[in-house]
Amino acid sequence: MSGLRKVHLSLPASTEDLRRLQLGDVVYLTGRVFTAREGVYKRAVEEGVALPASPAELGSANFHCSPAARIDDDGTRTIGAVTATASFRFAKWLDGWFALSKCNIIIGKGGMTSADYRSMFVPHAAIYLTTVGYGTGALLGRGIKNVVAAHWIEELGLAQGVWVMDVENFGPFLVESDLDGNSLFERENAKIEPRIAALYEGTKPPTLRRFGETDDRSDEVI
Amino acid sequence: MISAATIERTAEALMAKAAIEIPEDYLTGLRACAETEKGELSAFVIQAMLENYDAAKEDRRAMCGDTGVPRWYVKYGNEARVEGGPVALEAALRRATATATHDVPLRPNRVHPLWRTDHDNNVGINAPEIDYAFHPDGEWIDLTTVHKGGLFGTDYRMLFPGDGIAGIKRFYLDALVAFGKRGLACQPAIVGVGLGGSKDACMVLGKQASCLRIVGSRNPDPKIAALELELKALGNSIGMGAMGFMGSSMVVDCNIEVGYCHTGGMPMSVHMFCLSSRRASARIHADGRVDYRTDPEWFTSYSRRATVEWDGAPRARAAE
Numbered sequence: 001m002s003g004l005r006k007v008h009l010s011l012p013a014s015t016e017d018l019r020r021l022q023l024g025d026v027v028y029l030t031g032r033v034f035t036a037r038e039g040v041y042k043r044a045v046e047e048g049v050a051l052p053a054s055p056a057e058l059g060s061a062n063f064h065c066s067p068a069a070r071i072d073d074d075g076t077r078t079i080g081a082v083t084a085t086a087s088f089r090f091a092k093w094l095d096g097w098f099a100l101s102k103c104n105i106i107i108g109k110g111g112m113t114s115a116d117y118r119s120m121f122v123p124h125a126a127i128y129l130t131t132v133g134y135g136t137g138a139l140l141g142r143g144i145k146n147v148v149a150a151h152w153i154e155e156l157g158l159a160q161g162v163w164v165m166d167v168e169n170f171g172p173f174l175v176e177s178d179l180d181g182n183s184l185f186e187r188e189n190a191k192i193e194p195r196i197a198a199l200y201e202g203t204k205p206p207t208l209r210r211f212g213e214t215d216d217r218s219d220e221v222i
Numbered sequence: 223m224i225s226a227a228t229i230e231r232t233a234e235a236l237m238a239k240a241a242i243e244i245p246e247d248y249l250t251g252l253r254a255c256a257e258t259e260k261g262e263l264s265a266f267v268i269q270a271m272l273e274n275y276d277a278a279k280e281d282r283r284a285m286c287g288d289t290g291v292p293r294w295y296v297k298y299g300n301e302a303r304v305e306g307g308p309v310a311l312e313a314a315l316r317r318a319t320a321t322a323t324h325d326v327p328l329r330p331n332r333v334h335p336l337w338r339t340d341h342d343n344n345v346g347i348n349a350p351e352i353d354y355a356f357h358p359d360g361e362w363i364d365l366t367t368v369h370k371g372g373l374f375g376t377d378y379r380m381l382f383p384g385d386g387i388a389g390i391k392r393f394y395l396d397a398l399v400a401f402g403k404r405g406l407a408c409q410p411a412i413v414g415v416g417l418g419g420s421k422d423a424c425m426v427l428g429k430q431a432s433c434l435r436i437v438g439s440r441n442p443d444p445k446i447a448a449l450e451l452e453l454k455a456l457g458n459s460i461g462m463g464a465m466g467f468m469g470s471s472m473v474v475d476c477n478i479e480v481g482y483c484h485t486g487g488m489p490m491s492v493h494m495f496c497l498s499s500r501r502a503s504a505r506i507h508a509d510g511r512v513d514y515r516t517d518p519e520w521f522t523s524y525s526r527r528a529t530v531e532w533d534g535a536p537r538a539r540a541a542e
Contacts, residue, residue, distance in 0.1 A: 002266040024263060039338075068241075068284045070327040080327050081278070083287030086373065086406060110404035110465075132270045133465070133497050134408045137287035138278035139270070157340035158330050172270055174263070185404045188263070188467045195461035196399055203392040207382045 002026075008169070012060035013105060015125045021175045023184040027129055028171035032059030032148070032164065033107070035067065037085060039160030040152065041093035044100055052151035055102040058164055062101060064090065064108035066159035068137070069147075077147040079163065083135030084109035087128070091116045098124035107173060109134050110185070117181035129173035130184075136172065143170030224363060224506050225305045230314035232504050232512050236367045237292060237322030239502035241284040244275045245516035248412065248499045251437035251474035255410050259471050264463025268410075268471060271464075271497050286498035289328040290369035292319050292344050293351040295434065295520060299360025302508070312352055315365075320345050328369070353426075358524055358532060361508035366518040368433045368501045375407035375494030378425055383488055387449070390417070390490060391456060397492035398457050402472055405465030408496030410474045412437060413457060416491040419481030428491035431477040433501060434520035441478055442526065450476045464497070479521065482528075 004026050009017060011031025021027070036044075043049045051058065064087050069079040087108030094116070097103070104126040111128050121128065131140070144165050151162040176184045205213075209221040252268060259265040278285035294315050304311050320343035323330055330342040332349045344350065377397045381389045394415065401407035414432025416424045440447040454476040463469020483489055503518045523534050 002269065003262060004266055026266070065287060066329050066331075068287050068289050068327050068329040070324050078327060081284035081287040081289070085288065110406055130465075132267050133274065133286075134405060135286045135288065135498070136270050136274040136277075137498075138281060138283050138285050139274045140287065141283050142277060142281065157333070157338075158342050159333075159340060160338075185466060189403055191468045192461045192466075195459075199395060199456075199460060200392070203388055203395075206379065206385050206389055206393065208380055210379075 025175040035163040039156040045096040061105040081137030083137040084131040111176040114183040128177040130176040226310040233318030240500040247436040255471035261469025263467035264469030267464035295366040297364040366503040407494040410471040411494035414493040418483035424489040427479040431479040432493040432495040434518040435477040437475040
């Protein structure tokens with residue numbers, strides 16, 4: 001059995017709760033969680049549209065997620081599976097987003113850079129939890145006890161809308177960033193790096209290069 | 223004559239199976255990874271995924287929240303006839319895609335690339351893709367649906383004969399290292415490599431190698447089969463496991479498909495089919511019987527034929 005530490009966290013989580021988390025802890029959440037990703041960020045942060053509900057109603061944990069879900073004609077909402085989408089694409093909105101939403105937990109796929117954590121998460125006393133796998137969509141789906149609301153579905157569609165859920169033992173997640181802005185992924189990358197260098201030893205670059213490998217556009221790629 | 227209603231009903235069932243049930247071959251491959259994985263975090267991730275597959279089957283819910291972009295592969299036996307013809311078949315597949323998106327439910331991933339319009343049913347312009355192949359005998363049609371995630375783990379490069387096998391290995395490593403970090407490729411993956419063809423065919427071959435060949439299958443050319451095993455071992459020696467954590471579980475299997483290409487080039491593509499390798503197949507017979515399976519049997523001695531005339535044994539069905 002895994003020697004990783006398991007932590008059950010009630011939402012909303014206090015800064016003290018978050019301070020106790022260590023990189024690589026396995027976390028299960030109980031409380032309120034909501035989805036928001038680029039569609040919501042663009043609308044709320046860039047276009048300045050007021051959030052569809054108060055921070056208290058939305059919850060303090062923002063899941064980078066589009067659920068496998070439907071809304072029937074009678075309004076019944078069904079969520080089957082939920083997993084995260086890659087978060088690094090959303091970094092540019094997060095500073096404004098923390099100020100608006102008052103979130104202190106971001107749940108997503110793959111995390112962001114420690115530079116992003118230090119510049120945006122740390123000032124808002126927020127941490128990042130990564131989904132596991134990816135992704136344990138069915139296990140997470142089981143943890144959803146109630147779909148409280150679905151906002152901005154007309155405007156953004158089922159995938160990009162805001163789904164508000166009450167969850168119980170919702171997980172597993174791994175602590176990817178702590179309150180100091182350290183990153184579990186970066187810690188692991190550093191361990192793997194020396195082996196990668198050895199693997200590439202003796203190989204030579206392809207005959208035809210491409211822009212991106214050189215950023216000087218006056219360069220030739222031959 | 224195969225009825226359009228049978229096609230639609232079968233296609234709906236396939237959509238659900240692909241989304242919910244991890245194929246047995248992938249599961250066997252992942253269990254083999256679990257047995258050898260020494261990295262604590264990577265081993266934890268694989269264990270969680272194994273539990274997740276059970277939960278999906280028990281609850282009949284999608285195994286992953288991102289249910290990919292559903293698409294279809296249709297193979298016609300040469301004598302097969304469909305009621306209403308190919309147009310009716312396409313209509314049935316589009317209807318089944320929309321119905322299953324609502325019923326399972328799947329995530330309505332398909333949007334317009336510019337206007338982001340979402341029909342909430344995974345159907346739109348050129349979506350779902352429907353690809354066709356043919357087989358020398360048989361009154362059946364084979365339907366395969368694949369729901370592959372779409373954002374990470376794929377790359378294409380024009381290599382040249384002078385780049386050689388060393389160049390192939392380097393580009394392969396580039397793709398795995400780039401998309402393996404933080405687990406963007408959702409590894410351990412079935413890695414498909416397309417070699418040769420024209421550029422578009424090269425991408426198609428690599429994608430089909432990852433999505434339409436099962437774990438444990440080998441290319442019939444013994445030297446390519448040896449390269450498949452070598453690339454699999456190479457990928458697992460990077461030191462990267464599930465989610466990019468330290469470990470050895472990067473590649474569940476590596477499948478290579480080739481096509482004749484321009485004499486001056488050696489185009490190469492790499493594709494990775496993820497921890498939720500969603501595919502399901504069925505053969506619909508002329509009498510209406512339906513046999514479900516997880517092996518698409520897409521690549522055959524016929525589909526890989528190298529000569530002008532087909533002089534193989536046409537009854538050798540879907541040989542690997």
